[in-house]
Amino acid sequence: MDLRYTEAEQAFRADLRRWLAATIPTLPEKPAPTDWPGRRAYDTNWQRLLFDAGYAGVDWPVEGGGRGASPVEELIFKEELERAHAPYVGVNFVGLLHAGPTIITEGTPEQRQQYLPAILRGDNVWCQGFSEPNAGSDLASMRTRAVRDGDEYVINGSKIWTSHAEVADYCELLVRTGPEDSRHRGITWLILPMDTPGVEIRPLATMAGSTEFAELFLTDVRVPVANRVGEENDGWRVTMVTLSFERGTAFVGDLLEAFELLASSVALARRTGAWSDPGVRRQAGHLRAELDALYAMTRRTVSQAARTGVPGTGGTYFKLAYPDVRNKLGEFSLSLLGRASLGADDLDGLDGLGSLPSEEMVEDWLRGISLTIAAGTSQIQRNIVGERFLGLPREPSASSGKSA
């Protein structure tokens, strides 16, 4: 067990830190949160800068056009980006973290050539069409149907939680090609160009007021068979291979933000006098203890990935433990703001009063609520831990009368 970085790792960090220090000040002003064309331009510009500096797809294998960095370098990359307050991956999320890795592993040489460089350069933006209104935690029950017609699939159905659909060029789309009840054995993975006739987008605002989600309605949408990744009815496995790219760093930026939010909360408590309350100090100390343990867990998972090349169980434990800590931190910061949490504006210069981090804290509290739901609810995570890691028997299934 060694927490010291090697000389090569330190050099990687130093080079990156220098590049970030020189590059971040040259970035254009951030667009408004609801200005999606502006946000696409901002995020793809950032991706292009990363590409030109050799940092695009830092964790992608070299044969996919990436840098082929080690899991530890990937951790350092995310640490330094967060430390420099660099732009978030934003609209490039699905391309870089999901569709790209899937095409690297399962795509044909032509598909790799056509799609991967454009993702790395920031030319193409991708969105995800997996979940459906009636297929959430039970994704394998999805019903959006694709029927073969010559060299094309004809698709009808709807998708939900399709982030950045409004500004995406392509959608990684899961469709039902097998019989209605074929579950995970009858799903196919397709590349859907978003300008195809029959694709209708309806934005879906979140309770946090953000607008990145959308619903997709697909009516007689025609996609060439050449856009299929993997075999027909093998899409479930194709989707799962992406998981092998997960090396424990998915929440590094988020977690480091939590350390900063705790520091701003402490600073606020000291200004308001709440810090003299032992209960407030104890909450802060407890939160820091939990955040430090979560960081240790991140380092353990990354180290396991570096040793074995496959993701360990740490990511699942993290996914279960982190949201609770993050939500406690959200409640803590909100209680320190008191009634100043009623307006999510950064108040400054109000008759000589100092500025307050209301916007940051209220936004963060709201966003934190999604963590126990997004990318697998905490209840599903507990089933995974209980059944796959602890070997407990499966829940009796009411619909089929047998174990699901």
Added chain:
Amino acid sequence: MDFEPTGIQGELAEGIRRLLAGAFPLDQLRTRENQEKVIDRDGWTQLAEAGVFSLCLAEEAGGVGLGLAEATLVFEELGRSLVPGPLVATHLAAGLVDGAEDGSVVVGMVERPSGPSANVLPVFIEHLADLDVLLVLSDRGIEQLDPATLSARPSRRPMDPLTPVWSVSSLPEGEPVAGPEIVAWWRRDGRVLTAALQVGLAAWLTDLSVAYAKERQQFGRPIGSFQAVKHLCADMTTRVELARVGVQAAGVTIDQPDVGAPDVVAAGAKIVADEAAITNGRSAIQVHGGMGFTWEVPVHLAYKRARLHATQFGTADRLAEMIADALADGLGGPTDVG
């Protein structure tokens, strides 16, 4: 950076686990419940021979010369096996008290109370009848007392049946043997090692619960198939995993102080490990249902031991206030060092 245990570290933990399974079987330990003396001197010598007390002592001083990181692996196994006795105190005393390192002298430890509660609450001392030496820690330093000279009252009902306790209204002055800098070091390392014992208890409680949930049938199926029970078990193992890496990271940070803030992570590790052990104790009793509330099922032994450890080397609330002080002094995040 490679935070995975090395092969040698893994073998160390495995070796101690084998030794404990042979030398400290639970049914034998249980014959000593509520006795005034619970330490088996042969067993204690075997622990010493395996390096439990001399692990972190330098080789030139007759020790094994390993770090606190390795000690966390060993102490997790000791916790899991419910080995009774002042393990942490004797480990810390190796190098200061002759005979601690080879198991010939059993060393106990107690904090001299300070503040208003010192006039209200008696001082409780663990394992007094088994001790050869008692060390008293305070901010001023360490004093040594002869346990035989204390007139203390034994408890007829110790909370942990395998940790007999005695109470005195106040502690006499002892012979000074070390200064305040050693106290700070022992308190910090003592927190990490006690936290490692807690991780072992939390893990054992999880194992007992998972095994029971697979075997116990109600409504015609194993209770572990129901999410209400399964999710209790999932949360238990998640707490273990989180506490374990926290404790190991604290051990490594003390061995390699340039990678973090040793005092802060040591305090944090104990907070998270106390929480894991105590909460898992409650969950384990719940999974076992009515049987969990019986004396017969050993779950209560681990739960009570966890509650005992929570009072040693600083309570979670006191430790949280220490971390808060560091935060107020501008403690940085994980990327501000290394």
